Amino acid sequence: MANPDSNTLRLSQESLALIDAEVAKYPADRKQSAVMAALRIAQTEKGWLKPELVEYVAHYLEMPPIAAYEVATFYNMYDTQPVGRHKITLCTNLPCALMGANKIAEHLKQKLGIGFGETTEDGRYTLKEGECMGTCGDAPVCLHNNHAMHTHLTPEQVDELLDELK
């Protein structure tokens, strides 16, 4: 069991306040309902979900750590392995593929020198292959660090985006 008071694991007051606001959405005896949000908030602050962080979140929500691990490993936007500062998740599903996502994928791989599921040596970028992001009308699309969507991608736009992400 992780020690929830450990400094390296402690979440900021801002993150804890965000988690508390999520907990308040659910019945008082159903804190576990907030685990998806809590893991998202923890990941946003710490970069990725190391096992001790998942346990910290489980402890905070008074749920078994294994149940929190199950969630962290089931949903594919959680990172249970280290990722670069900038995670680019490119949708390559059929509607995006029809609009050139595979060319964007090749461009990204060539530009960054890595394949899907890999991180650049300097720890700056991680490239991931994503599934449908529900934005097929604006294809091809990618997500930056799970929360910022970029649409109508062209190789030039990808270059600009990569340059912006220090």
Add this chain to the structure above:
Amino acid sequence: MSLLKPTPQVCSWTQALDNPRSLATYVAHGGYQALRRVITENISGDAIIAELKTSALRGRGGAGFPTGLKWSFMPRAFAGDKYIVCNSDEGEPGTFKDRDILRYNPHQLIEGMAIAGYVMGARVGYNYIHGEIFDCYRIFEAALREAREAGYLGDKLFGTDFCFQLHAHLGYGAYICGEETALLESIEGKKGQPRFKPPFPASFGLYGKPTTINNTETLASVPWIMQHGGQAFLELGKPNNGGAKLFSVSGHVNKPGNYEVPLGTPFSALLEMAGGVRNGHKLKAVIPGGSSAPVLPADTMMDCTMDFDSISKAGSMLGSGAVIVMDETVCMVRALERLSYFYFEESCGQCTPCREGTGWMYRVIHRIEHGQGRPEDIDLLNSVAGRIGGHTICALGDAAALPVQSFLKHFGHEFEHHIEHKCCMGGTEQ
């Protein structure tokens, strides 16, 4: 283009206005009047359900189940906790309509959910939003704050005893959570693995309590129906297919996007609205209702009208109304390879036929696409697909099998060509 008069636009009318998503815009055009009326005039749940039945509103999430009938399944007299849940977990490849409701017309959804809460006697609702559209989650949360401050959500609405609170729950990357019982598990803070049915959510739903779960567009259609009447909604569409519907048109068209048209609109008219096939290319095939719907060849599709019955008669499904358009440059083997990978990746792993079968299908299609197909592979694919469909807890198994079966049925010659010549047919390199 407002709620005040019947127009073909049920859910997308705010997009023509300034600040489409704001409460002020919505209220200025008649928003929340239906909620106020049903609550303050104490209109019975039975009367509202009867109106929905008259409207022939059918679920907009994929199954097309009659909404009035679904609502009537709820044990409304049950005195304990009950829930209203909205399924905005829009992850079916090709579907992007609920995103536009969330970002351009969130209050119509909130009003629809509050009316549902009133009918069912539920005091709490949750809207489960697809994890990848974080900006829409934030927009919806802001709309909830507006509605609470203005007294459209909360305790003792409009001076009555009716209380209804609504919250947003963000998914985080799992297609399976679009399945209603997986979605409920996910709200409970668990892996999104579907439950055995029965019991259905109406008797054993969120936290084991009676729950009504509907799609975003379905719930957002309810205020319009209460404002203008079920008959007016029915007349927008055609018998058994009431209303207008949002169609998400993606792929090889000049103007991809959402188009709200009356059910029964010819596919050719929808295609024209979307600018036609890109750059003068020729239409090859269409997946008319999201990636799980069987693919249809161009000729068949051009004879269809966009409604549940016509598409079903043609051998496919209207599904979520996601129309994926493919022109003659598409290699159907490669297209199916990508779809099969999706179902393999997204199978929750609970049922053996789906967990193993989706992997088999992907690997066999992958080897055909990469020049290593064997003559017996087509029979093998049909065999595996046939052993998944109908043998799993939820519909993901069928959703994985239907594309394989339909691609082989209509475009089997391309698979044979790949196996024999180890390459795409001429002109199909996409």
